[in-house]
Amino acid sequence: MGLNLHQVQLKISAVRPNQFQKGLPEVIFCGRSNVGKSSMINCLLARKSLARTSEKPGKTATINYYEIDHKLFLVDLPGYGYAKVSYAEKERWSRFMEAYFNFDGDKRLAFSLVDLRHAPTAADLDMAVYLEQAGIPYWIVATKADKLSKTAASENLEKLQEYYQDLHPQKILAFSSKTRMGRDELLEGMEKACGGEKNA
Numbered sequence: 001m002g003l004n005l006h007q008v009q010l011k012i013s014a015v016r017p018n019q020f021q022k023g024l025p026e027v028i029f030c031g032r033s034n035v036g037k038s039s040m041i042n043c044l045l046a047r048k049s050l051a052r053t054s055e056k057p058g059k060t061a062t063i064n065y066y067e068i069d070h071k072l073f074l075v076d077l078p079g080y081g082y083a084k085v086s087y088a089e090k091e092r093w094s095r096f097m098e099a100y101f102n103f104d105g106d107k108r109l110a111f112s113l114v115d116l117r118h119a120p121t122a123a124d125l126d127m128a129v130y131l132e133q134a135g136i137p138y139w140i141v142a143t144k145a146d147k148l149s150k151t152a153a154s155e156n157l158e159k160l161q162e163y164y165q166d167l168h169p170q171k172i173l174a175f176s177s178k179t180r181m182g183r184d185e186l187l188e189g190m191e192k193a194c195g196g197e198k199n200a
């Protein structure tokens with residue numbers, strides 16, 4: 001496809017379903033709050049702070065569409081599983097996410113992020129089940145690999161394989177937005193998924 005990664009803009013920060021976008025293939029970034037979704041988008045696009053990141057969880061409460069080279073959207077979803085938000089806020093979140101997944105956009109691939117340092121949470125596993133039921137191909141991307149030794153990282157990656165053994169992620173890989181580990185593979189996956197017609 002030959003993506004020009006410099007050609008990028010925040011198309012919209014959607015807060016309502018009528019702002020969801022159509023017309024381009026989408027790569028989805030989902031995962032627990034603070035897992036590193038926005039950092040990963042910045043790393044992939046080699047930008048310092050296009051997607052806003054934070055020490056404080058719950059930063060991305062909108063659904064952000066980044067348009068890359070007029071060819072695809074990266075969709076940064078709000079993080080789940082942040083304990084300190086109210087019940088009403090969680091309800092709002094799940095309705096908004098459901099609306100996104102029910103919206104007829106061209107969803108090609110999801111990167112379901114988990115923290116390589118910890119076992120996946122129940123919500124992480126639910127997310128994978130949800131993607132499967134929605135028929136969206138997905139990868140499990142284990143973030144913050146730089147925070148572990150090589151040995152611990154590969155041990156934890158093996159454990160992840162076990163956690164997801166009854167599910168069908170296309171890949172399980174380690175990633176770090178600090179060292180850029182895994183970056184090339186993710187870019188390649190994105191391009192491949194978004195080239196050509198849907199499901200081609």
Ligand SMILES: Nc1nc2c(ncn2[C@@H]2O[C@H](COP(=O)(O)OP(=O)(O)OP(=O)(O)O)[C@@H](O)[C@H]2O)c(=O)[nH]1
Binds near residue numbers: 035038057058176
């Ligand atoms: N060491 C290290 N820190 C990371 C990595 N990825 C993210 N972080 C840090 O983790 C924190 C959260 O990162 P974000 O990218 O904002 O996380 P998010 O998933 O977008 O969070 P929400 O928008 O709240 O859902 C920030 O302090 C990042 O600097 C990584 O690969 N390595």
Ligand SMILES: [Mg+2]
Binds near residue numbers: 037052060
């Ligand atoms: Mg974010």
